[in-house]
Amino acid sequence: MTNEEIVTFLERARVETRSDYAALAYANENGEVKWLQAVGNRSNRYKRMTTSMRQGIFGRVIKLDRPLVMNHLSIRTYQEIQDYAIILTEQLKSFIAIPHYQEERAGLFLIGRRTDDIYTDEILNKAIDLAKTFLS
């Protein structure tokens, strides 16, 4: 996918899932995870963020190989601050994280809301469909 295609996909996903934020991250061969692109972002800090593919949301989602939904997330402990750095930075209250692979590269598709609206199963299924259709 070209950069333009990625942005188009993320914009579409953001609208269709009624989210405020959508982003894509990939792990490189050293196990480092970087955010490739984001829409609805509050800052550009995501571009400088590097995490390990065994830690945080990425680590959990890839390890379990299934989507993760968290509504009304409360970040309190030091460990949570580290794990949910992107959620904190983008001031998201709820998120859906979906694992996917592109040419054997592990990736994460993330959508999030800053409002109190929670993510329902219907939206989760929509997000999974979007990831299946456009990301594999």
Add this chain to the structure above:
Amino acid sequence: MPWLLDLNDPSKASSFFQSVFQHVTDAIFVIDKHGIIVEANPSAMRMIRWNAEDLIGKVHFCEVCRGMATCDFEVTCTECFAKKLRMPSFEMTIRTKDGKEFSVEASSTSVPVEEDAALVVILRDLSEQIRAEKARQQKMMTKHVFRAQEEERKRLSRELHDGIGQSLYSILVGLQVLNQQEMEHDVKTLIQDLTNMTSHTLDDVKNLAVDLRPAALDDLGLIPALRSYLRNFEKMFGIETSFDIKAPHRRLHPDVETAVYRICQEATINAAKYADTDKIVIAFEDKGEWLKLTIQDFGVGFDTTQIQIQGTGLGLYGMRERAEMLGGEVFIHSEPNQGTTITVRIPVSDKGE
């Protein structure tokens, strides 16, 4: 002192003792056999905030005394001092007319009066000393807790790094040697996967050890430990940091290095959590007699007169505790939309203690 001789004269002695009763700073109560306060000196009146007219001959002492402190209870009425001939020193909780309760040091003596006996109770306000003592104990306790926590973290960190870390490294080397042998392709792939997994686990263990307490803080000192921490912090939160150091090459006391490291960690995490800032500027100055650490962000700031506890509130508290433990201070300067600057000053000796 020749004037003491005058006390042999009963009338002079009486007026002198009257004067002592009126002027001593200790509160003196005289209580009859029914427990009614029959006399009280001005200090007593001041202490319990009653006036003589309402008190003398009218109020039972139990209205003033809430009980004694014993080994088992903070306030109790069992084994009341009034039942004993004398009790030289004990702690009593009293209640003032306006309902305020506090503890005082007390002594009581039964004094024969004609055929009867009166109880003289002398009270001394120790609330300020007790408060100071409690504060001192609290400080000591905090110091012990912080030390114990750091010691435990150090032990675990070393164990992870030198124990488990070393074992994983040996396994990794073994796997690499093994993989150089002639083998079937499938086995080679499996060994390569195991090698990668071991290497990742080794990284995880090292990161965990650094998170607990970086070995650099003990082995290399505060500055290298902070540099390394800030590098990781930048990666974690995408927040740009700059670190300005004006300090001679010297090691400080471990308690001081730990406190400065933890305060910096706490302040930067707070900034990442609440400030919504793209940049943090950290400055460390070692002036010989004192250290100054400032952590400045350019985020949303807050009104320092109306601090709203958003998290546990322990971040700020922890920073203050760590600094005050070493006789230092923490200043917070912030205004809405003007960012936040946290300044920490800690006195040190020539030896860095």
